[in-house]
Amino acid sequence: MMFFDACFLVQYMRCYGEPEDINDMDDALHSYFSANYERIRTDIMMLENQIPWVVVKMILSFMPAPSPWERFVAVMRSCLKNRTGSDLQDLDIDATYEPPHLLGLVRFYIVGNNDTSKDLQFNADKPLSLSISVAELADVGITLVPKDDVGILDMELDDKGGFCADLVLPPLYLTEANATWLVNMAAFELCKTPDFYDDDDADDEDSAVCSYLHLFAMLLDKKQDVHELRKKHVIEGGGLTSKEALDFFTCIGKNMRLGQCYLDIIIKIENFKRKRSPLLKFFLFLKKHKNRIMALASLTALGVGILSSLQALKSA
Known part of the structure; x- marks a missing residue:
């Protein structure tokens, strides 16, 4: 046979x-x-x-x-x-x-096969969040940047100097066939390496596909998140609807072990969030709500102008 x-x-x-x-x-x-x-x-x-x-x-x-x-x-x-x-x-x-x-x-x-393993420093005394949404990434100054010329193992948080960072990853061309391939590759990783962390011979490469899928599962909480990733060209292709894509990654997040690459990125994101200064937080707040602030400033200026005109009429 x-x-x-x-x-x-x-x-x-x-x-x-x-x-x-x-x-x-x-x-x-x-x-x-x-x-x-x-x-x-x-x-x-x-x-x-x-x-x-x-x-x-x-x-x-x-x-x-x-x-x-x-x-x-x-x-x-x-x-x-x-x-x-x-x-x-x-x-x-x-x-x-x-x-x-x-x-x-x-x-x-x-x-690929880089045979690498990272050892990131993290303060274990404080809680570590294992997920963060697209909106939360924007709130802390992290921008999603798809790059065709990078591989799965090259997913990286590129710190731009404290004020902002890029989360660089290869875009996903999402079709039903591709989803099936990735799931079976991840299943192969799970069978080949029973423990991604306690196994002394385990490298980042051994859980690369699991990490890649978990990264997308982390980013997607609702259908609007799928739309956002499509607009940013992080997810490409129309093989699956937004709901089907969300259901697929929701299932991934519940039924797959975390990979080393994924945990490395999560730790980098958490370290980036903790080192931000109050001034940076204020800058990001202004950036996120600039339209509302400008509208409020316009209304305030209009109100001041009206009051000044009334005061001038009263004085006259």
Whole structure:
């Protein structure tokens, strides 16, 4: 069964290769792939459907170079970034990596492998809030900045010098297929690393997708938050409605362990909030309510003008 499934998977990979690969394919098989590519692409990324990569690798060894899996993985990676075929970025192949299966292979080239672990200082005597909404981020002077050229492990709070900071993260192209891929990658992380914190060999990379999903779950409290992230291009794509996106991330927040990258960002946000001066708080208050303050100032000036006119008439 695994042999036949692996043959099917390799043939499906060939659909994303060079034109000569497609021309050599049986017409009926190519027609079936074309009619069902979205469903197949979702199905082969389910954790419970994974085929040991050693089986797939054996079948790939009979294929002419270059191996079809490289372009296929590049296409899968581009789907999460909403890029067309002409925008594909070549994979930086790591010959030392031995994937357990296709899901692990695609995740590896989406996440990368920095083998890093941060040790942030935090005052444990004060409570640490594990979540903060989009509105609360704006209140403390933190702006969401999507960047296409950063990876999941590159999520970062960029302190601009005390008055403001940028929360930099890769945008999420949210479709039903992408949501399924990310959930299964996160499930793979949970199975592969039972404990993200007490395991001495655990790095930030081991919980990258869990951290990425939790970051979005943290930001979204209501449908209006989804609209805000769409306007900022932090969430792209129209595959899911705002309610479906909110329900998806609400479920994530309740049923997934916190990743190290996520906790690192939360600690940085909390440290940033605590070091702000009263002057900065006053500046952010003025910035947030400037329209109301200007309206109130205009009304006050108008009232003073009217009273001055009345006083002048009375004196006359």
